[in-house]
Amino acid sequence: MSKLMDGADFFKKFLEDIAGAEKSVTIISPFISKKAVLEIIDKLPKHIQLLFVTLPPGLDYLTGAVEPEAIEILSKNGFTIKVFPNIHAKLYIVDEKICYIGSANCTARGMGLIEDCNKEFMTKVDMQDEDFSLIYNECINKSSLLLISDGWLNRYIP
Numbered sequence: 001m002s003k004l005m006d007g008a009d010f011f012k013k014f015l016e017d018i019a020g021a022e023k024s025v026t027i028i029s030p031f032i033s034k035k036a037v038l039e040i041i042d043k044l045p046k047h048i049q050l051l052f053v054t055l056p057p058g059l060d061y062l063t064g065a066v067e068p069e070a071i072e073i074l075s076k077n078g079f080t081i082k083v084f085p086n087i088h089a090k091l092y093i094v095d096e097k098i099c100y101i102g103s104a105n106c107t108a109r110g111m112g113l114i115e116d117c118n119k120e121f122m123t124k125v126d127m128q129d130e131d132f133s134l135i136y137n138e139c140i141n142k143s144s145l146l147l148i149s150d151g152w153l154n155r156y157i158p
Contacts, residue, residue, distance in 0.1 A: 030105060032052070053081075
């Protein structure tokens with residue numbers, strides 16, 4: 001049975017789940033912010049693999065919907081960043097067993113980390129193997145690795 005929760009409640013539960021993760025965390029979110037990324041990294045056990053799928057560099061990076069600094073932080077911490085042009089899903093997966101699904105982007109507004117936050121709703125579900133296979137085949141496997149180096153954003157956005 002799933003339970004609907006708002007963005008702030010979801011984020012608290014998600015942080016608890018990632019603190020107990022055994023092998024991996026996968027986040028699929030079009031938009032990301034530095035504040036949300038730092039909160040996640042703070043709770044993530046050191047041995048856990050983090051895969052992040054987001055939008056490719058473009059206008060959303062210039063408007064701040066995707067904060068380039070958040071991408072750089074993920075890269076500097078050795079996490080994998082992939083991009084998928086038409087991503088709209090917001091999925092937070094722990095150990096390929098737990099999945100939070102809903103409307104919350106991985107941003108301070110989406111996670112209720114700031115006072116002026118969005119009204120988001122999420123639900124937690126237990127994943128079956130075929131669920132993760134679908135996500136892998138339709139999103140993760142079709143996404144491209146984003147390589148970060150000095151001046152990386154200028155290569156994409158002149």
